[in-house]
Amino acid sequence: xxxxxxxxxxxxxxxxxxxxxxxxQSAKIKRLSRDFHWFSPVLNQQLEGKQAxxxxxxRDEEELRQLVAACVQQQxxxxxxxxxxxxxxxxxxxxxxxxxEMTALNRICELKNGTVRAQAGIRLAExxxxxxxxxxxxxxxxxxxxxxxxxxxxxxxxxGIGSINYGPLAAPGNVLSVKVMTVExxxxxxxxxxxxxxxxxxxxGSNGIILEVELALAPVHRWIERLDVFDDFADALNxxxxxxxxxxxxKRQLALLAAPIPAYFSHLKGHYRAGQHAVISVIxxxxxxxxxxxxxxxxxxxxxxxxxxxxxxxxxxxxxxCWNHTTLHALKIDNTLTYLQTAFNYQHFPEQILxxxxxxxxxxxxxxxxxxxxxxxxTASGLQLVRYSTEERLNEIMQIFRDNDIKINNxxxxxxxxxxxxxxxxxxxxxxxxxxxxxxxxxxxxRGWALRDQLVLDNNPLSLTDK
Amino acid sequence: xxxxxxxxxxxxxxxxxxxxxxxxQSAKIKRLSRDFHWFSPVLNQQLEGKQAxxxxxxRDEEELRQLVAACVQQQxxxxxxxxxxxxxxxxxxxxxxxxxEMTALNRICELKNGTVRAQAGIRLAExxxxxxxxxxxxxxxxxxxxxxxxxxxxxxxxxGIGSINYGPLAAPGNVLSVKVMTVExxxxxxxxxxxxxxxxxxxxGSNGIILEVELALAPVHRWIERLDVFDDFADALNxxxxxxxxxxxxKRQLALLAAPIPAYFSHLKGHYRAGQHAVISVIxxxxxxxxxxxxxxxxxxxxxxxxxxxxxxxxxxxxxxCWNHTTLHALKIDNTLTYLQTAFNYQHFPEQILxxxxxxxxxxxxxxxxxxxxxxxxTASGLQLVRYSTEERLNEIMQIFRDNDIKINNxxxxxxxxxxxxxxxxxxxxxxxxxxxxxxxxxxxxRGWALRDQLVLDNNPLSLTDK
Numbered sequence: 001x002x003x004x005x006x007x008x009x010x011x012x013x014x015x016x017x018x019x020x021x022x023x024x025q026s027a028k029i030k031r032l033s034r035d036f037h038w039f040s041p042v043l044n045q046q047l048e049g050k051q052a053x054x055x056x057x058x059r060d061e062e063e064l065r066q067l068v069a070a071c072v073q074q075q076x077x078x079x080x081x082x083x084x085x086x087x088x089x090x091x092x093x094x095x096x097x098x099x100x101e102m103t104a105l106n107r108i109c110e111l112k113n114g115t116v117r118a119q120a121g122i123r124l125a126e127x128x129x130x131x132x133x134x135x136x137x138x139x140x141x142x143x144x145x146x147x148x149x150x151x152x153x154x155x156x157x158x159x160g161i162g163s164i165n166y167g168p169l170a171a172p173g174n175v176l177s178v179k180v181m182t183v184e185x186x187x188x189x190x191x192x193x194x195x196x197x198x199x200x201x202x203x204x205g206s207n208g209i210i211l212e213v214e215l216a217l218a219p220v221h222r223w224i225e226r227l228d229v230f231d232d233f234a235d236a237l238n239x240x241x242x243x244x245x246x247x248x249x250x251k252r253q254l255a256l257l258a259a260p261i262p263a264y265f266s267h268l269k270g271h272y273r274a275g276q277h278a279v280i281s282v283i284x285x286x287x288x289x290x291x292x293x294x295x296x297x298x299x300x301x302x303x304x305x306x307x308x309x310x311x312x313x314x315x316x317x318x319x320x321x322c323w324n325h326t327t328l329h330a331l332k333i334d335n336t337l338t339y340l341q342t343a344f345n346y347q348h349f350p351e352q353i354l355x356x357x358x359x360x361x362x363x364x365x366x367x368x369x370x371x372x373x374x375x376x377x378x379t380a381s382g383l384q385l386v387r388y389s390t391e392e393r394l395n396e397i398m399q400i401f402r403d404n405d406i407k408i409n410n411x412x413x414x415x416x417x418x419x420x421x422x423x424x425x426x427x428x429x430x431x432x433x434x435x436x437x438x439x440x441x442x443x444x445x446x447r448g449w450a451l452r453d454q455l456v457l458d459n460n461p462l463s464l465t466d467k
Numbered sequence: 468x469x470x471x472x473x474x475x476x477x478x479x480x481x482x483x484x485x486x487x488x489x490x491x492q493s494a495k496i497k498r499l500s501r502d503f504h505w506f507s508p509v510l511n512q513q514l515e516g517k518q519a520x521x522x523x524x525x526r527d528e529e530e531l532r533q534l535v536a537a538c539v540q541q542q543x544x545x546x547x548x549x550x551x552x553x554x555x556x557x558x559x560x561x562x563x564x565x566x567x568e569m570t571a572l573n574r575i576c577e578l579k580n581g582t583v584r585a586q587a588g589i590r591l592a593e594x595x596x597x598x599x600x601x602x603x604x605x606x607x608x609x610x611x612x613x614x615x616x617x618x619x620x621x622x623x624x625x626x627g628i629g630s631i632n633y634g635p636l637a638a639p640g641n642v643l644s645v646k647v648m649t650v651e652x653x654x655x656x657x658x659x660x661x662x663x664x665x666x667x668x669x670x671x672g673s674n675g676i677i678l679e680v681e682l683a684l685a686p687v688h689r690w691i692e693r694l695d696v697f698d699d700f701a702d703a704l705n706x707x708x709x710x711x712x713x714x715x716x717x718k719r720q721l722a723l724l725a726a727p728i729p730a731y732f733s734h735l736k737g738h739y740r741a742g743q744h745a746v747i748s749v750i751x752x753x754x755x756x757x758x759x760x761x762x763x764x765x766x767x768x769x770x771x772x773x774x775x776x777x778x779x780x781x782x783x784x785x786x787x788x789c790w791n792h793t794t795l796h797a798l799k800i801d802n803t804l805t806y807l808q809t810a811f812n813y814q815h816f817p818e819q820i821l822x823x824x825x826x827x828x829x830x831x832x833x834x835x836x837x838x839x840x841x842x843x844x845x846t847a848s849g850l851q852l853v854r855y856s857t858e859e860r861l862n863e864i865m866q867i868f869r870d871n872d873i874k875i876n877n878x879x880x881x882x883x884x885x886x887x888x889x890x891x892x893x894x895x896x897x898x899x900x901x902x903x904x905x906x907x908x909x910x911x912x913x914r915g916w917a918l919r920d921q922l923v924l925d926n927n928p929l930s931l932t933d934k
């Protein structure tokens with residue numbers, strides 16, 4: 001479809017559905033067509049100039065249904081937008097079309113004992129505002145929880161804060177079901193239980209319109225947020241590892257930040273010396289007594305300490321210095337930096353971390369996040385900062401990590417399969433064929449779609465008995 | 468001290484403290500001097516005829532203080548008794564003396580957010596009755612929680628239910644502090660924080676009189692208790708392992724019971740066929756949806772399902788069929804059985820479990836409990852049932868386990884060092900010297916005490932700055 005054909009289609013849809021909330025000014029559309037993929041100089045270049053032809057913000061499911069039906073009629077691409085906090089250009093329209101802002105679909109649908117079902121456009125922090133008084137909070141969420149939407153997390157997220165207990169969002173038991181709208185002339189609404197629901201997870205909204213997500217929750221603790229500093233990287237690592245290992249040490253978040261990362265935190269750096277390494281931890285009040293012994297044991301000292309309540313009141317949580325917020329704070333200070341996403345081997349990650357920190361001294365700066373993997377193993381992942389020189393050197397660095405048995409989840413790619421999924425998955429493609437037979441959702445992101453005729457696809461990939 | 472000397476000493480103490488609650492009838496003393504060490508034919512023989520000279524039940528700390536002072540004056544041994552649910556003869560007086568029933572010291576002293584401090588004589592279930600309404604429960608407890616005392620758990624327990632999340636009781640963060648009375652002419656009361664507090668853990672009350680224990684708690688969940696059955700042992704193992712591994716599958720207890728163990732459960736066996744293997748699980752309500760897929764996947768079926776509330780109301784928790792309750796139920800039916808205590812290797816426990824079940828078919832029956840170890844690794848321990856023939860064969864079986872890289876925690880020994888501690892620990896002995904310089908507490912149980920002159924002992928093993 002040429003740009004002109006698309007604009008004609010938009011005009012027709014707008015004529016048919018004038019009551020929808022349309023955004024048509026090019027500058028606004030351009031701004032709304034971007035997320036945080038600019039963390040990657042590679043993606044920044046590749047996705048330059050890509051934008052939607054129009055933005056629509058449906059006020060409810062019915063408006064969304066009308067829009068979807070109209071897009072199908074016009075065969076116009078549809079791309080879903082949450083809060084645009086993603087890092088892989090998941091919302092950037094590669095072939096134009098209508099960008100659908102989901103932020104008005106932000107209702108909590110059902111809150112039960114230990115579970116919540118909410119609409120895709122709700123912000124994660126708003127979910128917690130509703131669940132916390134009932135004694136529950138999210139099991140895992142990104143550092144962007146204040147802005148990030150539930151649908152965005154589901155379609156492009158991984159886990160993050162809390163994954164140290166519950167593993168990735170995709171670990172069995174965390175997601176209970178999703179409600180999805182099909183992209184057909186008469187859009188249908190399907191409720192898909194786990195585990196099939198996971199076929200729509202981390203697919204960048206390319207194989208279904210997520211309307212609602214039902215999550216299992218975690219019991220609330222009174223959290224204490226700490227930033228402890230160490231002069232020696234190995235000390236900081238050993239401290240973090242001891243916190244990590246102790247099953248009686250209850251925590252929600254644990255990150256290790258090599259120097260000079262803590263110095264990039266403009267609002268915090270007055271609390272410690274340049275050159276110090278930091279461990280950020282969010283630990284249960286009843287576990288904090290352990291720190292009094294552990295921090296000095298590893299020659300560290302406490303620099304910042306606040307309660308979770310204080311953090312929320314002041315909009316100044318240390319969790320917003322972890323995961324990809326770390327990258328954001330660093331890039332604000334030094335825009336020659338970019339980053340990696342790595343997964344260490346659970347059997348010897350402390351040695352690997354130390355080895356890589358020493359090997360790349362200065363060029364790759366350790367930012368380590370601790371978590372459980374899908375099999376419940378305690379392990380570590382990295383969001384290392386890299387002093388970017390060339391794409392070639394970046395690829396070389398990633399290869400060295402791979403050669404040392406450290407997995408790379410390349411954040412410098414915009415296609416689903418090149419990042420976390422790793423391979424073309426026929427079951428994921430089959431879901432797209434089932435839900436979005438014309439391939440209108442976020443075209444260009446699911447590489448397997450172009451190969452669908454060469455794949456053996458299940459006709460009923462969601463095993464739905466009652467459609 | 469001869470029996471006559473001891474009885475003379477008892478008479479003098481009784482004269483001095485007539486207001487105490489004394490038990491002097493020999494039959495009663497004999498009954499109170501026993502615990503569940505009869506699970507072991509070896510211990511049953513070794514400890515036969517061992518009993519106290521008198522039993523006293525102090526009504527408060529002051530009465531206890533008077534009794535201790537009097538025993539020191541008379542140099543008479545003192546042995547503490549909780550609810551006598553131990554399995555290693557920890558309360559059996561080897562050299563007579565006064566058995567001190569701690570059951571009247573059963574007060575909750577302090578209940579805070581996520582922590583509780585209670586007196587040693589309180590039953591574990593009573594602690595939970597108090598904490599549950601505030602949203603908290605015990606992190607780990609034995610299957611004898613309805614009877615077992617806090618002090619007994621601390622001095623002879625290991626963990627149990629809940630250790631699948633929090634590891635053993637000894638894992639850092641689970642115990643916060645203990646309050647201890649010294650055994651001196653003028654008994655002192657010391658508050659000992661963790662980690663030093665752990666020096667008095669699992670020492671059978673031989674190195675200090677535990678008055679209070681302060682524990683960190685776990686958030687309450689609405690638990691569902693299930694017993695699922697499988698025709699094939701490997702299926703049952705694989706089901707249990709999948710439940711175990713999933714970090715998003717929230718559980719409190721998980722046990723695998725090979726046939727014919729489930730058939731020993733008189734009150735349950737109507738729910739399944741003889742010859743079936745069972746997995747008992749206690750899982751969070753919000754996680755139960757997973758079972759609907761997992762159980763049939765492993766060719767199992769649900770036999771029993773009840774909520775935690777129902778279990779409590781009916782005094783019929785499936786948790787009372789796990790850990791050493793399993794052994795109890797089996798011995799009630801077949802008293803030729805005894806048992807092992809084993810710790811599998813966390814890196815390949817599923818293979819080890821299968822291998823041992825096959826190797827000893829019939830002679831050693833798999834009873835596997837899943838848990839986290841001190842380093843947070845997911846692993847398995849065994850309380851295998853053994854068809855007892857001779858002590859020699861029992862030792863041979865244990866050696867075969869050791870030869871297959873499966874650790875044995877021998878439950879057929881009554882000395883502290885021969886069981887869980889494994890070695891003579893100078894720091895544990897130093898605590899006894901500091902708190903009980905005359906060696907009056909539970910004499911004969913701490914093997915290192917006899918060797919104290921050959922050990923290098925710290926003069927201030929508890930690192931107490933303010934005595």
